[in-house]
Amino acid sequence: MSAAAMAITAGACSVQTPSACLDVGCGNGYHCWRMLGADAERVIGIDPSAKFVFQFYAIKRFAGNHLPIDVLPLGIEHMPEKMAAFDTVFSMGILYHRRSPMDHLRELRQLLKPGGQLVLETLVIEGAEDQLLVPQDRYAKMPNVWFIPSPDMLLSWMSKNGLKNPRMVDISTTTIEEQRSTDWMKFESLADFWTPMIRVKLSRVIRRQCEPSLLLRHLIKSVLHLVETLCLSGSLIRESPLGKPH
Numbered sequence: 001m002s003a004a005a006m007a008i009t010a011g012a013c014s015v016q017t018p019s020a021c022l023d024v025g026c027g028n029g030y031h032c033w034r035m036l037g038a039d040a041e042r043v044i045g046i047d048p049s050a051k052f053v054f055q056f057y058a059i060k061r062f063a064g065n066h067l068p069i070d071v072l073p074l075g076i077e078h079m080p081e082k083m084a085a086f087d088t089v090f091s092m093g094i095l096y097h098r099r100s101p102m103d104h105l106r107e108l109r110q111l112l113k114p115g116g117q118l119v120l121e122t123l124v125i126e127g128a129e130d131q132l133l134v135p136q137d138r139y140a141k142m143p144n145v146w147f148i149p150s151p152d153m154l155l156s157w158m159s160k161n162g163l164k165n166p167r168m169v170d171i172s173t174t175t176i177e178e179q180r181s182t183d184w185m186k187f188e189s190l191a192d193f194w195t196p197m198i199r200v201k202l203s204r205v206i207r208r209q210c211e212p213s214l215l216l217r218h219l220i221k222s223v224l225h226l227v228e229t230l231c232l233s234g235s236l237i238r239e240s241p242l243g244k245p246h
């Protein structure tokens with residue numbers, strides 16, 4: 001289950017409304033609108049991609065420019081240090097893209113008011129507290145994927161970075177029903193990005209052996225085994241008096 005996503009929270013038990021919410025890496029601001037719809041008092045999204053910021057303001061123009069919601073063209077690293085301004089901070093689909101997940105967690109904590117809550121959603125692998133996947137190349141065709149921890153390792157990273165009372169609220173496998181191409185998004189999607197059997201097998205090998213050269217050896221062994229099997233069945237066909245394999 002290496003393409004599982006986990007939602008995890010730290011801090012207060014539930015989102016207190018009215019509240020100030022921050023969505024880090026908000027894309028075009030879709031979840032920001034959902035936060036406003038859930039009665040947040042003020043919503044800020046940040047995303048360094050200018051395209052998303054333009055998309056957001058095109059929608060806000062029609063939804064109402066007076067609404068207390070904005071998206072700013074910033075990365076998390078551009079936010080003031082120790083800002084302590086938000087009741088709830090969201091980080092969804094970001095952690096595995098960060099070269100330093102520890103710094104990301106620390107930056108997220110510093111954006112929270114005392115007693116605030118972090119909602120974190122990210123990819124996880126199955127495994128114990130000491131298990132971590134570090135893809136050498138792309139992961140499910142995604143570039144820029146650095147670390148995919150097990151759920152328990154992620155909880156321990158959070159505690160280590162001063163996030164109190166972290167707990168897992170959901171863990172589910174990403175499905176091709178959820179992430180799919182549509183009339184609005186005709187490009188490749190999850191179904192094109194994985195071959196479940198191969199991907200799960202490879203990620204298991206990587207996790208167990210944690211060394212690319214061993215993975216390569218494992219692959220070569222599998223190919224040799226396949227070639228051997230094919231040759232053997234070929235010779236059986238030739239040697240069988242009936243011309244059929246035994």
Ligand SMILES: C[S@@+](CC[C@H](N)C(=O)[O-])C[C@H]1O[C@@H](n2cnc3c(N)ncnc32)[C@H](O)[C@@H]1O
Nearest residue numbers: 024025026027047048049074075076077092093
């Ligand atoms: C996988 S998308 C997730 C989008 C959205 N949070 C969601 O869950 O649908 C990752 C987003 O992070 C943004 N991003 C990249 N670098 C960032 C940074 N340094 N700080 C904040 N966001 C960043 C990207 O532009 C992209 O929109």
